[in-house]
Amino acid sequence: MQTTAPxxxxxxxxxxxxxxxxxxxxxxxxxxxxxxxxRTYLTKPxxxxxxxVGDWMREAGMDVRIDAVGNIIGHYPAARPDAxxxxxxxxxxxxxxxxxxxGIVGVILGIAAxxxxxxxxxxxxxxxxxxxxxxxxxxxxxFIGSTAIAGIFDDALLARTDSQGRTLAQAIEDFxxxxxxxxxxxxxxxxxxxxxxxxxxxxPVLEAANESLGVVSAIAGQTRMIVNFIGExxxxxxxxxxxxxxxxxxxxxLALYVERYGRCGTDLFATVGQLNxxxxxxxxxxxxxxxxxxxxxxxxxxxxxxxxxxxMHANSIAERRRVEFRIDSRSDRxxxxxxxxxxxxxxxxLRAEDLPASPLxxxxxxxxxxxxxxxxxxxxxxxxxxxxxxxxxxxxxxxDVADAIRATTTFLKTIQPPTKG
Ligand code: HGY
Ligand code: MN
Ligand code: MN
Numbered sequence: 001m002q003t004t005a006p007x008x009x010x011x012x013x014x015x016x017x018x019x020x021x022x023x024x025x026x027x028x029x030x031x032x033x034x035x036x037x038x039r040t041y042l043t044k045p046x047x048x049x050x051x052x053v054g055d056w057m058r059e060a061g062m063d064v065r066i067d068a069v070g071n072i073i074g075h076y077p078a079a080r081p082d083a084x085x086x087x088x089x090x091x092x093x094x095x096x097x098x099x100x101x102x103g104i105v106g107v108i109l110g111i112a113a114x115x116x117x118x119x120x121x122x123x124x125x126x127x128x129x130x131x132x133x134x135x136x137x138x139x140x141x142x143f144i145g146s147t148a149i150a151g152i153f154d155d156a157l158l159a160r161t162d163s164q165g166r167t168l169a170q171a172i173e174d175f176x177x178x179x180x181x182x183x184x185x186x187x188x189x190x191x192x193x194x195x196x197x198x199x200x201x202x203x204p205v206l207e208a209a210n211e212s213l214g215v216v217s218a219i220a221g222q223t224r225m226i227v228n229f230i231g232e233x234x235x236x237x238x239x240x241x242x243x244x245x246x247x248x249x250x251x252x253x254l255a256l257y258v259e260r261y262g263r264c265g266t267d268l269f270a271t272v273g274q275l276n277x278x279x280x281x282x283x284x285x286x287x288x289x290x291x292x293x294x295x296x297x298x299x300x301x302x303x304x305x306x307x308x309x310x311x312m313h314a315n316s317i318a319e320r321r322r323v324e325f326r327i328d329s330r331s332d333r334x335x336x337x338x339x340x341x342x343x344x345x346x347x348x349x350l351r352a353e354d355l356p357a358s359p360l361x362x363x364x365x366x367x368x369x370x371x372x373x374x375x376x377x378x379x380x381x382x383x384x385x386x387x388x389x390x391x392x393x394x395x396x397x398x399x400d401v402a403d404a405i406r407a408t409t410t411f412l413k414t415i416q417p418p419t420k421g
Contacts, residue, residue, distance in 0.1 A: 009116075009406065016112040017402035023108050026052060027092075028100035036097040036392055041133035041144065042070050042175040049092050053107065053130050060115035062128065068181035069148040069172065070132035076114050079121035084193035084417055086122075087375070088113065088408065089129030091145060091367060095137055099394020101384065103134060105401070106198040113408035123417050124193050131367050138162045138171070140226055140292075140329050146367035150374045151186030160329070192375035193417055194342050197368040198404055199379060200396060201360070204387030211356035212400040213407060215343050216379035219362040219369050220267075221335035222296040223307045226274075227254070227314060231323040233279060233287035244285055248277055250321045251289040254314050258293060261310055268306060269296040269363060290328075298361055300334050307332075336369045339376035342415075346378045349411040355403050364389070380407060 030045035030052075032038045039045045050072050054064040057074030066072050072092070078085075090106025110128035117126075129149065136142030139160045147153045158169040158179055172179045201207075206214050231245035255272040262270030274292035293310065297303040311327070318325035343359075350357035360381060368377050382404045385395035 010402070012116060013406045013409070014398070014402045016116055016405050017398045020105070020108045020112050020401050020405065021396075021398055023052070023056065024100045024104055027104055033097070037094055037100055038096045038098065039092070039094045040135075040138040041093050042138070042171045046070065046092065046132065047175075049130075053092070053111070056108075056111050057128060060111050061117075061119055062111075062114060066177070067148065067185040068177050068179065069144055069153070069185055070175055070177060071145045071149060071185065072130040072132070074111065074114070074128040076117070076126040076128070077121070078125040079123055083124045085125040085127050085187070085191055086193050086412065086415060087127045087129055087187075087195045087371070088198070089127075089131055089195070089367060089371075090197050090199055091131040091134030093131075093133050093135050093137070095135050095390050097392060099389055099391055101200050101394050101396055102202065102389050103131075103199070105200060105382065105396065109198045109401070109404050109408055112405045113412055116405065116409045117412065122412060124415070126412060134365075134367055136224065139168050140224075141168075142224070142331065142365065143367060143370050144168075146370035148182055148185035149187055150370050151183075152370070152373065153182055153185070155182075187374070189374040194415060195368065195371040195375045195377045196342075196346070196408065196411060197366055197371070197377070197379045198408055199366055199381060200384040200389060200394065201381040201387065202364045202384065202389035205360050206381060206383035207385070207387060209356075209358060211358060212383050212403040213350060213355055214358050214360045214381040215347055215350070216338050216362050216368075216381055217343070217359040218298060218335055218337045219364075219366055219379075220269075220296045220298045221300045221303050221333055222294065222365050223303060223330070223332045224292065224294050225330035226290055226292055226328040228326040228328060229254075229289045229318060229323050230326065231287050231321070232285070234285040236283040236285060239285060245322050246285050247289040247323055248286040250317050250323050251275060251291050253317050254310075255291065257313050257317075258310055261306060265297070265302065265306065267297055267299075268302065270294070270306065270310070296363060298335050304332075333365065333369055336372050338368070338372070338378050342376040342378040345415050346380060346407070346411050349414045350407050352414070353403075353406045353410050355407055380404060380411075
Protein backbone atom coordinates (compact mmCIF):
# COMPACT_ATOMS: atom_id res chain seq x y z
CA MET A 1 0.00 0.00 0.00
CA GLN A 2 2.84 2.40 0.79
CA THR A 3 5.11 3.39 -2.07
CA THR A 4 7.90 4.27 0.36
CA ALA A 5 9.47 1.64 2.63
CA PRO A 6 7.53 1.27 5.92
CA UNK A 7 10.37 2.51 8.11
CA UNK A 8 10.87 5.62 5.95
CA UNK A 9 7.13 6.28 6.04
CA UNK A 10 7.09 5.99 9.84
CA UNK A 11 10.09 8.28 10.14
CA UNK A 12 8.52 10.88 7.89
CA UNK A 13 5.19 10.65 9.71
CA UNK A 14 7.04 11.26 12.96
CA UNK A 15 8.72 14.35 11.50
CA UNK A 16 5.37 15.62 10.26
CA UNK A 17 3.92 14.97 13.76
CA UNK A 18 6.60 17.07 15.41
CA UNK A 19 5.90 19.80 12.88
CA UNK A 20 2.13 19.45 13.44
CA UNK A 21 2.45 19.91 17.20
CA UNK A 22 4.68 22.96 16.74
CA UNK A 23 2.05 24.37 14.37
CA UNK A 24 -0.70 23.87 16.96
CA UNK A 25 1.43 25.86 19.43
CA UNK A 26 1.89 28.62 16.83
CA UNK A 27 -1.86 28.84 16.21
CA UNK A 28 -2.55 28.93 19.95
CA UNK A 29 -0.65 32.25 19.93
CA UNK A 30 -3.44 33.80 17.84
CA UNK A 31 -5.90 34.59 20.59
CA UNK A 32 -8.40 37.30 21.54
CA UNK A 33 -7.22 37.15 25.14
CA UNK A 34 -3.78 38.00 26.44
CA UNK A 35 -3.80 34.94 28.67
CA UNK A 36 -5.04 31.58 27.40
CA UNK A 37 -6.57 30.75 24.04
CA UNK A 38 -9.89 32.22 22.93
CA ARG A 39 -10.54 32.55 19.22
CA THR A 40 -14.15 33.00 18.23
CA TYR A 41 -15.64 33.36 14.78
CA LEU A 42 -14.25 36.01 12.39
CA THR A 43 -12.23 37.84 15.00
CA LYS A 44 -8.82 39.40 14.27
CA PRO A 45 -6.77 36.40 15.44
CA UNK A 46 -8.53 34.29 12.80
CA UNK A 47 -6.85 36.47 10.12
CA UNK A 48 -3.46 35.49 11.54
CA UNK A 49 -4.54 31.83 11.60
CA UNK A 50 -5.53 32.08 7.94
CA UNK A 51 -2.13 33.54 7.09
CA UNK A 52 -0.26 30.67 8.79
CA VAL A 53 -2.57 27.86 7.71
CA GLY A 54 -2.60 29.23 4.14
CA ASP A 55 1.22 29.24 4.07
CA TRP A 56 1.33 25.64 5.32
CA MET A 57 -1.27 24.54 2.79
CA ARG A 58 0.67 26.13 -0.08
CA GLU A 59 3.89 24.53 1.13
CA ALA A 60 2.14 21.12 1.02
CA GLY A 61 1.18 21.71 -2.62
CA MET A 62 -2.32 23.16 -2.28
CA ASP A 63 -4.05 26.21 -3.79
CA VAL A 64 -5.70 28.24 -1.06
CA ARG A 65 -8.95 30.21 -0.90
CA ILE A 66 -11.22 31.64 1.79
CA ASP A 67 -14.95 31.38 1.20
CA ALA A 68 -17.72 33.82 2.11
CA VAL A 69 -18.21 32.56 5.68
CA GLY A 70 -14.46 32.46 6.36
CA ASN A 71 -13.68 28.77 5.80
CA ILE A 72 -10.11 28.31 4.57
CA ILE A 73 -9.77 25.66 1.88
CA GLY A 74 -6.58 24.11 0.52
CA HIS A 75 -7.05 22.30 -2.78
CA TYR A 76 -4.68 19.50 -3.81
CA PRO A 77 -5.42 18.61 -7.44
CA ALA A 78 -6.35 15.12 -8.62
CA ALA A 79 -4.66 13.12 -11.36
CA ARG A 80 -7.60 14.06 -13.63
CA PRO A 81 -9.40 17.44 -13.67
CA ASP A 82 -12.96 16.01 -13.57
CA ALA A 83 -12.31 13.80 -10.52
CA UNK A 84 -14.28 13.96 -7.28
CA UNK A 85 -12.92 15.40 -4.04
CA UNK A 86 -12.07 13.83 -0.71
CA UNK A 87 -12.41 16.47 2.00
CA UNK A 88 -10.46 16.40 5.25
CA UNK A 89 -11.42 19.02 7.78
CA UNK A 90 -12.21 20.32 11.21
CA UNK A 91 -12.62 23.74 12.82
CA UNK A 92 -10.25 26.58 13.67
CA UNK A 93 -12.43 28.50 16.16
CA UNK A 94 -12.31 27.75 19.86
CA UNK A 95 -14.33 28.05 23.04
CA UNK A 96 -13.26 30.54 25.73
CA UNK A 97 -10.00 29.58 27.47
CA UNK A 98 -9.62 26.58 25.17
CA UNK A 99 -7.06 23.90 24.61
CA UNK A 100 -4.92 24.10 21.49
CA UNK A 101 -6.02 20.87 19.75
CA UNK A 102 -9.84 20.72 19.64
CA GLY A 103 -10.61 21.13 15.94
CA ILE A 104 -7.23 22.62 15.09
CA VAL A 105 -5.30 19.36 15.14
CA GLY A 106 -7.66 17.86 12.52
CA VAL A 107 -6.88 20.66 10.07
CA ILE A 108 -3.14 20.41 10.75
CA LEU A 109 -3.28 16.60 10.33
CA GLY A 110 -4.99 17.02 6.97
CA ILE A 111 -2.20 19.33 5.79
CA ALA A 112 0.44 16.91 7.14
CA ALA A 113 -1.13 13.97 5.29
CA UNK A 114 -1.20 15.90 2.01
CA UNK A 115 2.41 16.95 2.55
CA UNK A 116 3.32 13.28 3.04
CA UNK A 117 1.88 12.50 -0.39
CA UNK A 118 4.84 14.49 -1.72
CA UNK A 119 3.12 15.46 -4.94
CA UNK A 120 1.76 11.96 -5.68
CA UNK A 121 -1.48 12.39 -7.63
CA UNK A 122 -4.55 10.45 -6.52
CA UNK A 123 -7.71 9.56 -8.47
CA UNK A 124 -9.46 12.37 -6.56
CA UNK A 125 -8.63 15.86 -5.37
CA UNK A 126 -8.05 16.45 -1.67
CA UNK A 127 -9.52 19.59 -0.10
CA UNK A 128 -8.34 20.35 3.41
CA UNK A 129 -10.87 22.62 5.12
CA UNK A 130 -10.39 24.73 8.23
CA UNK A 131 -14.01 25.44 9.16
CA UNK A 132 -14.38 29.00 10.39
CA UNK A 133 -16.97 28.34 13.07
CA UNK A 134 -18.11 25.21 14.82
CA UNK A 135 -18.35 25.97 18.53
CA UNK A 136 -21.25 28.44 18.37
CA UNK A 137 -19.61 30.85 20.82
CA UNK A 138 -19.92 34.24 19.11
CA UNK A 139 -23.48 34.02 17.74
CA UNK A 140 -24.89 31.13 19.82
CA UNK A 141 -25.13 29.26 16.51
CA UNK A 142 -22.79 26.31 15.97
CA PHE A 143 -21.61 24.89 12.60
CA ILE A 144 -21.73 28.12 10.56
CA GLY A 145 -18.74 26.98 8.48
CA SER A 146 -19.90 23.48 7.67
CA THR A 147 -23.56 24.36 7.08
CA ALA A 148 -22.40 26.85 4.41
CA ILE A 149 -20.26 24.17 2.73
CA ALA A 150 -23.09 21.64 2.95
CA GLY A 151 -25.47 24.16 1.34
CA ILE A 152 -27.80 24.28 4.38
CA PHE A 153 -26.75 27.60 5.92
CA ASP A 154 -29.70 29.29 7.61
CA ASP A 155 -29.94 32.84 6.18
CA ALA A 156 -32.00 33.96 9.18
CA LEU A 157 -28.78 33.80 11.21
CA LEU A 158 -27.39 36.81 9.33
CA ALA A 159 -29.47 39.09 11.58
CA ARG A 160 -28.31 37.39 14.79
CA THR A 161 -26.16 39.64 17.01
CA ASP A 162 -23.06 38.93 19.10
CA SER A 163 -22.48 40.29 22.60
CA GLN A 164 -21.33 43.61 21.09
CA GLY A 165 -24.47 44.00 19.00
CA ARG A 166 -22.73 43.24 15.66
CA THR A 167 -24.88 41.15 13.36
CA LEU A 168 -23.47 38.08 11.65
CA ALA A 169 -23.84 39.91 8.32
CA GLN A 170 -21.76 42.81 9.68
CA ALA A 171 -19.13 40.44 11.10
CA ILE A 172 -18.73 38.84 7.68
CA GLU A 173 -18.28 42.29 6.12
CA ASP A 174 -15.85 43.40 8.88
CA PHE A 175 -13.71 40.39 7.95
CA UNK A 176 -13.61 41.55 4.30
CA UNK A 177 -16.06 38.94 3.01
CA UNK A 178 -19.40 39.23 1.25
CA UNK A 179 -22.47 37.61 2.79
CA UNK A 180 -24.18 37.70 -0.61
CA UNK A 181 -21.74 34.99 -1.73
CA UNK A 182 -22.65 32.48 0.99
CA UNK A 183 -24.58 30.27 -1.42
CA UNK A 184 -21.32 29.91 -3.42
CA UNK A 185 -19.67 28.19 -0.43
CA UNK A 186 -21.71 25.04 -1.07
CA UNK A 187 -20.12 21.98 -2.67
CA UNK A 188 -22.28 19.95 -5.03
CA UNK A 189 -22.79 16.64 -3.18
CA UNK A 190 -21.89 14.72 -6.34
CA UNK A 191 -18.50 16.41 -6.43
CA UNK A 192 -17.58 14.87 -3.07
CA UNK A 193 -16.35 11.32 -2.63
CA UNK A 194 -15.76 11.34 1.13
CA UNK A 195 -15.31 13.52 4.20
CA UNK A 196 -12.88 12.56 6.95
CA UNK A 197 -12.61 14.48 10.21
CA UNK A 198 -9.65 13.67 12.45
CA UNK A 199 -10.28 15.03 15.97
CA UNK A 200 -9.14 14.54 19.53
CA UNK A 201 -11.50 12.22 21.40
CA UNK A 202 -12.33 14.77 24.16
CA UNK A 203 -13.23 11.83 26.39
CA PRO A 204 -11.56 9.02 28.34
CA VAL A 205 -12.30 5.90 26.25
CA LEU A 206 -9.09 5.59 24.18
CA GLU A 207 -6.85 6.36 27.12
CA ALA A 208 -8.59 3.71 29.24
CA ALA A 209 -8.20 1.19 26.39
CA ASN A 210 -4.54 2.21 25.94
CA GLU A 211 -5.14 2.88 22.25
CA SER A 212 -3.87 5.86 20.28
CA LEU A 213 -6.71 5.97 17.74
CA GLY A 214 -10.32 4.91 17.27
CA VAL A 215 -13.03 5.11 14.63
CA VAL A 216 -16.25 6.95 15.44
CA SER A 217 -19.42 4.94 14.86
CA ALA A 218 -21.91 7.73 15.66
CA ILE A 219 -22.16 11.24 17.08
CA ALA A 220 -24.67 11.92 19.86
CA GLY A 221 -27.53 14.31 19.12
CA GLN A 222 -27.66 17.65 20.89
CA THR A 223 -30.13 20.38 21.73
CA ARG A 224 -28.82 23.80 22.60
CA MET A 225 -30.87 26.79 23.60
CA ILE A 226 -30.83 30.05 25.46
CA VAL A 227 -33.67 30.40 27.96
CA ASN A 228 -34.75 33.54 29.80
CA PHE A 229 -36.40 34.27 33.11
CA ILE A 230 -37.79 37.81 33.22
CA GLY A 231 -38.89 39.30 36.50
CA GLU A 232 -38.78 42.78 37.98
CA UNK A 233 -35.83 44.85 39.19
CA UNK A 234 -36.07 46.60 42.53
CA UNK A 235 -34.17 47.84 45.57
CA UNK A 236 -32.34 45.07 47.43
CA UNK A 237 -32.96 46.82 50.76
CA UNK A 238 -36.62 47.72 50.47
CA UNK A 239 -38.67 45.36 48.27
CA UNK A 240 -40.22 42.79 50.66
CA UNK A 241 -38.92 39.26 50.12
CA UNK A 242 -42.40 37.86 49.59
CA UNK A 243 -43.38 40.26 46.83
CA UNK A 244 -40.22 39.99 44.73
CA UNK A 245 -40.15 38.69 41.16
CA UNK A 246 -36.47 37.81 41.20
CA UNK A 247 -35.24 36.15 38.00
CA UNK A 248 -32.03 34.74 39.47
CA UNK A 249 -33.37 32.17 41.95
CA UNK A 250 -35.65 30.91 39.17
CA UNK A 251 -32.61 30.38 36.93
CA UNK A 252 -30.69 28.72 39.77
CA UNK A 253 -33.57 26.34 40.44
CA LEU A 254 -33.60 25.38 36.78
CA ALA A 255 -29.82 24.88 36.67
CA LEU A 256 -30.02 22.51 39.65
CA TYR A 257 -32.91 20.63 38.05
CA VAL A 258 -30.95 20.25 34.79
CA GLU A 259 -28.04 18.75 36.70
CA ARG A 260 -30.33 16.40 38.67
CA TYR A 261 -32.09 15.32 35.49
CA GLY A 262 -28.78 14.66 33.71
CA ARG A 263 -27.55 12.51 36.59
CA CYS A 264 -30.61 10.27 36.44
CA GLY A 265 -30.21 9.13 32.84
CA THR A 266 -27.63 6.76 31.36
CA ASP A 267 -25.59 8.44 28.60
CA LEU A 268 -27.48 11.70 29.14
CA PHE A 269 -25.45 14.92 29.39
CA ALA A 270 -27.22 18.07 30.56
CA THR A 271 -25.31 21.30 31.10
CA VAL A 272 -26.01 24.91 31.99
CA GLY A 273 -22.80 26.58 30.90
CA GLN A 274 -23.72 30.22 30.67
CA LEU A 275 -25.57 32.59 32.98
CA ASN A 276 -26.10 36.29 32.23
CA UNK A 277 -27.64 38.31 35.00
CA UNK A 278 -29.16 41.77 34.51
CA UNK A 279 -28.54 44.31 35.79
CA UNK A 280 -25.78 42.35 37.59
CA UNK A 281 -25.50 44.83 40.41
CA UNK A 282 -25.17 43.72 44.03
CA UNK A 283 -27.95 45.91 45.46
CA UNK A 284 -30.53 45.47 42.68
CA UNK A 285 -32.92 42.51 42.36
CA UNK A 286 -32.12 40.75 39.05
CA UNK A 287 -34.88 41.36 36.50
CA UNK A 288 -33.54 39.23 33.65
CA UNK A 289 -31.43 36.08 33.57
CA UNK A 290 -30.43 34.29 30.39
CA UNK A 291 -29.01 30.81 30.70
CA UNK A 292 -27.78 28.31 28.16
CA UNK A 293 -28.84 24.67 28.14
CA UNK A 294 -26.99 21.90 26.31
CA UNK A 295 -28.66 18.47 26.35
CA UNK A 296 -27.11 15.44 24.60
CA UNK A 297 -27.85 11.75 24.17
CA UNK A 298 -27.01 9.16 21.49
CA UNK A 299 -30.74 8.31 21.28
CA UNK A 300 -32.83 11.17 19.84
CA UNK A 301 -36.06 10.16 21.56
CA UNK A 302 -34.41 10.13 24.99
CA UNK A 303 -32.94 13.56 24.29
CA UNK A 304 -36.20 15.12 23.10
CA UNK A 305 -38.07 13.67 26.09
CA UNK A 306 -35.45 15.14 28.40
CA UNK A 307 -35.76 18.56 26.74
CA UNK A 308 -39.57 18.50 26.98
CA UNK A 309 -39.52 17.57 30.66
CA UNK A 310 -36.89 20.17 31.52
CA UNK A 311 -38.88 22.88 29.73
CA MET A 312 -42.08 21.83 31.52
CA HIS A 313 -40.24 22.16 34.80
CA ALA A 314 -38.89 25.58 33.76
CA ASN A 315 -42.46 26.75 33.09
CA SER A 316 -43.63 25.52 36.46
CA ILE A 317 -40.74 27.37 38.19
CA ALA A 318 -41.71 30.54 36.31
CA GLU A 319 -45.37 30.21 37.29
CA ARG A 320 -44.62 29.60 40.94
CA ARG A 321 -42.19 32.53 41.07
CA ARG A 322 -44.40 34.86 39.00
CA VAL A 323 -41.71 35.50 36.40
CA GLU A 324 -41.90 35.17 32.64
CA PHE A 325 -40.16 32.28 30.85
CA ARG A 326 -39.02 32.53 27.23
CA ILE A 327 -36.86 30.43 24.89
CA ASP A 328 -34.41 31.97 22.37
CA SER A 329 -32.26 30.44 19.66
CA ARG A 330 -33.03 26.75 20.02
CA SER A 331 -31.04 24.36 17.84
CA ASP A 332 -31.66 20.61 17.64
CA ARG A 333 -29.22 18.23 15.98
CA UNK A 334 -30.15 14.59 15.67
CA UNK A 335 -27.64 11.83 16.40
CA UNK A 336 -25.66 11.01 13.28
CA UNK A 337 -24.27 7.62 12.27
CA UNK A 338 -21.00 7.61 10.37
CA UNK A 339 -20.90 5.94 6.95
CA UNK A 340 -20.24 2.20 7.42
CA UNK A 341 -18.44 1.63 4.10
CA UNK A 342 -16.15 4.64 4.52
CA UNK A 343 -15.47 3.74 8.15
CA UNK A 344 -14.47 0.27 6.93
CA UNK A 345 -11.96 1.87 4.54
CA UNK A 346 -10.59 3.88 7.46
CA UNK A 347 -10.40 0.77 9.67
CA UNK A 348 -8.59 -1.13 6.89
CA UNK A 349 -6.08 1.73 6.61
CA LEU A 350 -5.52 1.60 10.38
CA ARG A 351 -5.02 -2.16 10.35
CA ALA A 352 -2.61 -1.89 7.41
CA GLU A 353 -0.55 0.42 9.61
CA ASP A 354 -0.84 -1.91 12.63
CA LEU A 355 -2.91 0.69 14.41
CA PRO A 356 -5.96 0.16 16.65
CA ALA A 357 -9.37 0.64 15.04
CA SER A 358 -11.96 0.13 17.79
CA PRO A 359 -15.32 1.84 17.33
CA LEU A 360 -16.53 4.51 19.77
CA UNK A 361 -19.38 6.99 20.06
CA UNK A 362 -18.71 10.75 20.13
CA UNK A 363 -20.49 12.74 22.82
CA UNK A 364 -19.07 15.97 21.41
CA UNK A 365 -20.53 17.56 18.30
CA UNK A 366 -18.46 17.88 15.13
CA UNK A 367 -18.66 19.35 11.63
CA UNK A 368 -18.94 15.70 10.55
CA UNK A 369 -22.59 15.85 11.77
CA UNK A 370 -23.29 18.40 9.07
CA UNK A 371 -21.08 16.98 6.32
CA UNK A 372 -22.72 13.55 6.73
CA UNK A 373 -25.84 15.06 5.16
CA UNK A 374 -24.15 15.45 1.78
CA UNK A 375 -21.23 13.02 1.64
CA UNK A 376 -20.14 9.65 3.13
CA UNK A 377 -18.42 10.69 6.35
CA UNK A 378 -15.99 9.07 8.77
CA UNK A 379 -14.20 10.30 11.87
CA UNK A 380 -10.81 9.34 13.26
CA UNK A 381 -10.42 9.92 16.99
CA UNK A 382 -7.09 10.59 18.59
CA UNK A 383 -6.40 9.94 22.28
CA UNK A 384 -6.04 13.03 24.48
CA UNK A 385 -4.59 13.10 27.98
CA UNK A 386 -7.13 12.43 30.72
CA UNK A 387 -9.90 12.91 28.14
CA UNK A 388 -9.60 16.62 28.96
CA UNK A 389 -10.98 19.11 26.44
CA UNK A 390 -12.49 22.61 26.32
CA UNK A 391 -9.76 23.37 28.83
CA UNK A 392 -6.19 24.69 28.53
CA UNK A 393 -4.85 21.32 29.73
CA UNK A 394 -5.82 19.56 26.48
CA UNK A 395 -2.83 17.46 25.50
CA UNK A 396 -1.79 14.93 22.85
CA UNK A 397 1.49 13.05 22.31
CA UNK A 398 3.75 13.24 19.29
CA UNK A 399 3.54 9.43 18.96
CA ASP A 400 -0.26 9.52 18.76
CA VAL A 401 -0.19 12.37 16.26
CA ALA A 402 2.31 10.40 14.15
CA ASP A 403 -0.10 7.43 14.25
CA ALA A 404 -2.94 9.70 13.12
CA ILE A 405 -0.85 11.08 10.26
CA ARG A 406 0.04 7.56 9.08
CA ALA A 407 -3.61 6.56 9.32
CA THR A 408 -4.84 9.61 7.39
CA THR A 409 -2.21 9.32 4.65
CA THR A 410 -2.81 5.59 4.21
CA PHE A 411 -6.56 6.23 4.15
CA LEU A 412 -6.01 8.68 1.28
CA LYS A 413 -3.89 6.14 -0.59
CA THR A 414 -6.47 3.39 -0.03
CA ILE A 415 -9.76 5.04 -0.88
CA GLN A 416 -11.04 4.30 -4.37
CA PRO A 417 -13.56 6.29 -6.39
CA PRO A 418 -16.40 4.09 -7.69
CA THR A 419 -15.73 2.74 -11.17
CA LYS A 420 -18.07 4.25 -13.74
CA GLY A 421 -20.40 1.54 -15.05
O1 HGY B 1 -19.58 21.40 21.91
C1 HGY B 1 -19.19 20.45 21.23
O2 HGY B 1 -19.66 19.34 21.27
C2 HGY B 1 -18.02 20.62 20.32
O3 HGY B 1 -16.86 20.60 21.01
N1 HGY B 1 -18.16 21.71 19.48
MN1 MN C 1 -15.09 21.94 20.96
MN1 MN D 1 -14.11 20.25 18.02
